[in-house]
Amino acid sequence: MIEVRNVSKVFGAKPERALAMRREGASKDEVLAATGCVIGVDDLSLTVSQGEIFVVMGLSGSGKSTLVRHFNRLIDPTSGQVLVAGEDILGYGRRALREFRRHSVSMVFQSFGLLPHRTVLENVAYGLTVRGESRQQCAERAAHWVKVVGLQGYEKSWPHQLSGGMRQRVGLARALAADTPVILMDEAFSALDPLIRADMQDQLLALQQNLRKTIVFITHDLDEAIRLGNRIAILRDGRLIQVGTPGDILHHPADDYVDRFVRRRVATY
Amino acid sequence: MFPDDLTFSIADWVNRGVDALVTRYGDLFRQVSESLLWVIVRLENGLRLVPWWLLLIIVGGIALHATRRVLSALLIVGLLFLVGAVGLWDKLLQTLALMLVATLIAVLIGIPLGILAARSNRLRAVLMPLLDIMQTLPSFVYLIPVLMLFGLGKVPAIFATVIYAAPPLIRLTDLGIRQVDREVMEAVNAFGASRWQQLFGVQLPLALPSIMAGVNQTTMMALSMVVIASMIGARGLGEDVLVGIQTLNIGLGLEAGLAIVILAVVIDRITQAYGRPRHEVRP
Numbered sequence: 001m002i003e004v005r006n007v008s009k010v011f012g013a014k015p016e017r018a019l020a021m022r023r024e025g026a027s028k029d030e031v032l033a034a035t036g037c038v039i040g041v042d043d044l045s046l047t048v049s050q051g052e053i054f055v056v057m058g059l060s061g062s063g064k065s066t067l068v069r070h071f072n073r074l075i076d077p078t079s080g081q082v083l084v085a086g087e088d089i090l091g092y093g094r095r096a097l098r099e100f101r102r103h104s105v106s107m108v109f110q111s112f113g114l115l116p117h118r119t120v121l122e123n124v125a126y127g128l129t130v131r132g133e134s135r136q137q138c139a140e141r142a143a144h145w146v147k148v149v150g151l152q153g154y155e156k157s158w159p160h161q162l163s164g165g166m167r168q169r170v171g172l173a174r175a176l177a178a179d180t181p182v183i184l185m186d187e188a189f190s191a192l193d194p195l196i197r198a199d200m201q202d203q204l205l206a207l208q209q210n211l212r213k214t215i216v217f218i219t220h221d222l223d224e225a226i227r228l229g230n231r232i233a234i235l236r237d238g239r240l241i242q243v244g245t246p247g248d249i250l251h252h253p254a255d256d257y258v259d260r261f262v263r264r265r266v267a268t269y
Numbered sequence: 270m271f272p273d274d275l276t277f278s279i280a281d282w283v284n285r286g287v288d289a290l291v292t293r294y295g296d297l298f299r300q301v302s303e304s305l306l307w308v309i310v311r312l313e314n315g316l317r318l319v320p321w322w323l324l325l326i327i328v329g330g331i332a333l334h335a336t337r338r339v340l341s342a343l344l345i346v347g348l349l350f351l352v353g354a355v356g357l358w359d360k361l362l363q364t365l366a367l368m369l370v371a372t373l374i375a376v377l378i379g380i381p382l383g384i385l386a387a388r389s390n391r392l393r394a395v396l397m398p399l400l401d402i403m404q405t406l407p408s409f410v411y412l413i414p415v416l417m418l419f420g421l422g423k424v425p426a427i428f429a430t431v432i433y434a435a436p437p438l439i440r441l442t443d444l445g446i447r448q449v450d451r452e453v454m455e456a457v458n459a460f461g462a463s464r465w466q467q468l469f470g471v472q473l474p475l476a477l478p479s480i481m482a483g484v485n486q487t488t489m490m491a492l493s494m495v496v497i498a499s500m501i502g503a504r505g506l507g508e509d510v511l512v513g514i515q516t517l518n519i520g521l522g523l524e525a526g527l528a529i530v531i532l533a534v535v536i537d538r539i540t541q542a543y544g545r546p547r548h549e550v551r552p
Contacts (some may be wrong), residue, residue, distance in 0.1 A: 074455060074458060074459060097461075099461070101458075101461030102460065102461035103461075105459075106459070106460065107456065107459040109452055109455070110452075112452075113452040113453050113455060113457075114453070114456075115457070115471060116450075116453070116475065117474045117475060126457075127460045127461075130457075130460050130461055130462045131461065174460075178460065184459075
């Protein structure tokens with residue numbers, strides 16, 4: 001469904017030089033010192049299959065948010081290829097990209113990204129409104145998804161009147177209402193309290209049973225990754241360290257970095 | 270002493286430029302001037318046609334709608350009544366018409382420029398020092414060339430007012446749009462909103478309090494130009510202040526001065542009330 005081939009992303013004024021240095025074997029820090037450029041994603045390739053929850057895990061600064069923003073081109077790579085449903089999305093012009101975002105991918109954000117001047121219902125309908133569906137259609141679909149995420153009765157509330165967990169339900173409903181085959185979730189539950197977070201995880205899993213969307217879920221929490229993921233990719237310094245099922249990760253950590261995650265988890269039980 | 274051989278002057282150069290402008294494009298400027306004058310005079314006459322009590326009711330209604338407080342609306346109406354009661358009603362309308370037209374032009378120029386400045390850092394870098402100049406240059410410096418181009422009266426007064434009053438609106442529009450939450454913009458983008466949808470659906474509504482603060486500033490600065498405007502032949506409340514100063518009639522000057530203050534208070538309360546969001550939007 002989503003295929004990433006040798007993608008690199010360099011932030012800074014001289015990306016070409018930074019990439020060339022990196023290819024010649026300079027480390028990330030050396031590149032930073034020499035060019036002032038930060039390498040966000042470093043020659044990374046992976047494939048996300050249709051209908052799976054694919055978790056991208058790593059500490060902050062590991063490039064996971066940067067990586068996932070390549071999937072809907074909120075960020076363009078410095079080099080490499082990104083294919084979604086077999087199409088090279090980097091070749092899209094402005095209009096094609098807009099249509100792609102309207103119909104193929106939606107996104108849930110860590111701090112929700114809700115429109116403060118619109119009601120819950122209008123927020124949920126946003127994806128539909130933007131692509132020009134009829135008023136009635138928008139209202140109906142939005143009302144349906146508001147109900148599904150359990151916010152019935154709050155349709156006319158403003159986002160600021162809701163708790164964090166409720167706001168993220170709105171964010172989730174907005175992504176689901178757009179009814180795109182791919183949903184990107186950028187640390188979607190990280191800002192929530194542990195209990196609400198567990199609720200949201202359960203809800204996502206329950207929904208996924210019926211929906212079978214392709215979900216790319218970003219987290220820095222191994223427990224969450226194991227709970228949700230059909231497969232997990234572990235990132236460090238913009239590089240892919242390991243991809244595998246939760247079992248693979250737990251029982252065959254690829255290196256010390258992954259091992260430390262796993263041990264910490266075991267130690268807390 | 271500063272050495273003589275290091276001094277130079279741009280005065281001659283500027284003078285020649287202005288002369289050339291006047292001789293070459295004088296007719297064009299006259300035409301602009303006349304059509305603008307037509308608008309102002311129409312507006313003035315229109316305002317005069319409205320009976321004084323109806324105008325007070327209308328202003329009261331707007332004030333009530335804006336502030337949602339009966340007391341504020343009554344106070345505003347009462348203050349305006351006072352201006353009429355000291356015999357300055359007609360001049361009040363003249364000043365109001367002048368100010369409305371100047372504000373309208375400032376809004377038509379200022380908001381689009383503010384939007385563009387928020388889009389492009391390069392434009393902003395050019396625009397900001399220009400705005401500083403517009404705000405700090407003594408108004409008489411540009412009044413004289415404007416007078417040469419447009420003649421005496423209301424039109425140059427409007428131009429001077431726009432130059433002086435538009436900068437805060439441009440700045441606050443730019444600021445308001447730049448302050449829209451980055452993640453909100455990212456989300457809107459991720460759902461495939463076009464630039465138009467982003468601007469009118471998200472950026473402008475969220476920047477509205479800031480933009481209205483800019484409109485408020487613009488109206489206030491436009492009012493502060495009233496006396497200067499009367500020096501170049503624009504009629505209205507400023508005229509009485511000027512006459513008061515020139516004839517040492519302090520009472521007359523004070524009356525007209527207070528009337529300007531009242532107009533300012535009224536407009537300030539109304540525009541400020543519209544700038545306040547109807548429901549709290551901050552998280």
